[in-house]
Amino acid sequence: MKYELKNGWTTDIDKEIVCKFSEGYKSFLDIAKTEREAVSEIVRLAESCGFKPLSDYTTLKEGDKVYAINKLKGIILAVIGEKEASEGVNIVGAHIDAPRLDLKPNPLYEDGELAYFKTHYYGGIKKYQWTALPLALHGVVIKTNGETVNVKIGDEGDDITFVITDLLPHLAREQMKKPATEIIEGESLNLLIGSIPADEEEKDAVKTNILSILNEKYGICEEDFLSAELEIVPSANAKDVGFDRGLIGAYGHDDRVCAYPALMAILTTDACEKTAVCLLTDKEEVGSMGNTGARSDFLKLILMEIMDKTGEGATELNLLRALDKSYCLSADVSAAFDPNFPAPYEKRNAGKTNYGITVAKYTGAGGKSGSSDASAELMAKIRTLFNNNNILWHVAELGKVDAGGGGTIAQYVANLGVETVDCGVSVLSMHAPYEVVSKLDVYMTYKAFHSFFGENI
Numbered sequence: 001m002k003y004e005l006k007n008g009w010t011t012d013i014d015k016e017i018v019c020k021f022s023e024g025y026k027s028f029l030d031i032a033k034t035e036r037e038a039v040s041e042i043v044r045l046a047e048s049c050g051f052k053p054l055s056d057y058t059t060l061k062e063g064d065k066v067y068a069i070n071k072l073k074g075i076i077l078a079v080i081g082e083k084e085a086s087e088g089v090n091i092v093g094a095h096i097d098a099p100r101l102d103l104k105p106n107p108l109y110e111d112g113e114l115a116y117f118k119t120h121y122y123g124g125i126k127k128y129q130w131t132a133l134p135l136a137l138h139g140v141v142i143k144t145n146g147e148t149v150n151v152k153i154g155d156e157g158d159d160i161t162f163v164i165t166d167l168l169p170h171l172a173r174e175q176m177k178k179p180a181t182e183i184i185e186g187e188s189l190n191l192l193i194g195s196i197p198a199d200e201e202e203k204d205a206v207k208t209n210i211l212s213i214l215n216e217k218y219g220i221c222e223e224d225f226l227s228a229e230l231e232i233v234p235s236a237n238a239k240d241v242g243f244d245r246g247l248i249g250a251y252g253h254d255d256r257v258c259a260y261p262a263l264m265a266i267l268t269t270d271a272c273e274k275t276a277v278c279l280l281t282d283k284e285e286v287g288s289m290g291n292t293g294a295r296s297d298f299l300k301l302i303l304m305e306i307m308d309k310t311g312e313g314a315t316e317l318n319l320l321r322a323l324d325k326s327y328c329l330s331a332d333v334s335a336a337f338d339p340n341f342p343a344p345y346e347k348r349n350a351g352k353t354n355y356g357i358t359v360a361k362y363t364g365a366g367g368k369s370g371s372s373d374a375s376a377e378l379m380a381k382i383r384t385l386f387n388n389n390n391i392l393w394h395v396a397e398l399g400k401v402d403a404g405g406g407g408t409i410a411q412y413v414a415n416l417g418v419e420t421v422d423c424g425v426s427v428l429s430m431h432a433p434y435e436v437v438s439k440l441d442v443y444m445t446y447k448a449f450h451s452f453f454g455e456n457i
């Protein structure tokens with residue numbers, strides 16, 4: 001009669017398989033710190049598992065494995081099912097962007113004989129967490145001739161690093177009286193990038209020296225920053241946390257901790273009744289806007305391409321039918337209950353570390369605002385699916401009703417008519433430069449997505 005949950009490590013779970021899976025995930029985290037890097041690593045992994053560009057096919061048949069890239073920042077992978085897409089597809093949708101600091105269009109300046117980059121933060125961060133820690137610079141510079149310069153500096157062992165300085169405590173009496181939102185302001189997030197002046201220069205000699213280094217190493221000039229996407233991310237790589245190695249600490253678990261299991265789930269799906277779709281989007285952290293976010297028409301386009309190439313007809317009616325009969329696991333993180341900060345959590349409905357995948361019937365804030373509320377019927381199907389496949393899972397809300405809130409891509413997929421529910425890994429220190437998740441939860445999330453792709457729910 002009673003509903004009781006179990007810590008996953010106390011079940012008969014195969015610890016070796018769990019740890020092996022997390023090794024692959026850790027490498028992915030280190031290679032794919034930005035959305036562009038994630039897309040290129042996903043393509044590499046997908047091709048090694050027999051996936052090919054959708055554009056290579058003129059016709060598609062059951063069992064074909066395809067991918068389509070959305071402007072180098074998003075990607076859809078699909079395994080064509082037995083049934084026509086207009087009978088519904090099974091979608092797992094996650095995002096591959098993460099909170100970070102972007103360089104401003106005019107970033108480079110000198111002050112106090114030190115050189116800096118101006119930044120503009122991306123997504124919901126606690127600004128004070130980004131000072132006094134080693135940072136790396138990743139991204140692209142596109143030159144006027146169309147050439148792409150790839151930049152990835154600050155992650156390898158003897159590589160240089162960058163830092164945003166903070167005020168010494170001795171002189172921080174006034175700073176420490178400020179609210180946490182103002183201790184470090186957006187315009188103080190200036191990245192220290194150099195200190196040696198160029199020879200025989202009087203004004204801005206340090207900046208001049210940096211420009212000549214950039215020109216020599218990357219062939220770029222100051223104006224090239226105007227057509228660049230350069231992102232500042234923590235330089236630390238993923239590591240096991242704790243003497244027992246049960247947790248993983250890393251930058252960008254949100255939402256690679258769902259994107260990677262979703263990817264692995266589709267890469268290990270061979271035959272499926274319904275077409276399996278892995279949707280990996282950009283821009284979730286800033287509202288899923290733009291042509292690479294979940295609000296774009298990319299999913300619709302790729303579904304129509306599939307319907308066209310399988311011969312069922314890419315009509316608008318078929319597309320609407322496909323979306324209306326489809327299911328989606330909106331794969332995003334939840335907040336794990338943190339014993340250090342119990343106040344904003346509601347213990348009976350909180351995400352729990354080591355209790356498997358977390359299902360969130362709804363997200364949102366201020367009375368479910370901005371949320372897609374999964375139906376009781378869908379929740380029943382998910383219960384059946386996960387219970388029948390020995391998936392460890394539990395339900396959670398983000399925190400107390402009036403404590404705050406957050407959103408995911410669920411509402412944008414649900415707006416298309418798709419039956420959608422949020423689920424993913426619960427994270428400690430979410431949106432911090434170094435987040436923590438449980439290895440067991442990561443593996444369970446993979447198992448959950450894999451079972452979803454394999455079933456006609």
Ligand SMILES: [Zn+2]
Nearest residue numbers: 254255285431
């Ligand atoms: Zn997030």
